[in-house]
Amino acid sequence: MNRFVLISLCLFVSIFAGCGNNLCSLRGKVVFSDDGTPLPCGKVMFDNEQTRSQGKVNPDGTYMVGTLSDSDGIPAGTYKVSITVTYKPPENTASNDMNVSQSESLIDAKYANSSTSGLTITVDSKTKIFDIKVDRPNK
Numbered sequence: 001m002n003r004f005v006l007i008s009l010c011l012f013v014s015i016f017a018g019c020g021n022n023l024c025s026l027r028g029k030v031v032f033s034d035d036g037t038p039l040p041c042g043k044v045m046f047d048n049e050q051t052r053s054q055g056k057v058n059p060d061g062t063y064m065v066g067t068l069s070d071s072d073g074i075p076a077g078t079y080k081v082s083i084t085v086t087y088k089p090p091e092n093t094a095s096n097d098m099n100v101s102q103s104e105s106l107i108d109a110k111y112a113n114s115s116t117s118g119l120t121i122t123v124d125s126k127t128k129i130f131d132i133k134v135d136r137p138n139k
Contacts, residue, residue: 023073042085080114
């Protein structure tokens with residue numbers, strides 16, 4: 001039964017994405033715009049009216065995009081991009097320390113929403129890499 005569901009989902013995505021049975025390979029790196037250091041964690045999401053694909057950001061800032069699995073690729077099309085990442089202080093941090101937030105974003109809040117991130121990409125069979133520069137949060 002799981003195989004049937006997976007095959008049906010693949011067919012559904014292929015039909016509505018207009019890319020046939022092909023998913024385009026897409027990878028990249030997320031770095032801070034001020035000094036080029038990599039974003040150490042997070043998720044990059046690619047959305048359009050038909051598809052939502054995503055990639056997990058690795059400690060070196062790299063990511064690979066997946067639609068049905070972690071890194072199987074993305075259908076051709078134009079996407080709005082958002083990035084989410086939250087840093088949680090280590091558990092041994094004193095909870096009464098007023099300078100420590102329970103969760104603090106590592107990047108500007110505008111990236112959390114594809115409508116405000118300012119990031120878009122058009123993916124086709126030639127598109128292989130989408131590197132992203134992000135701003136740190138305004139404090």
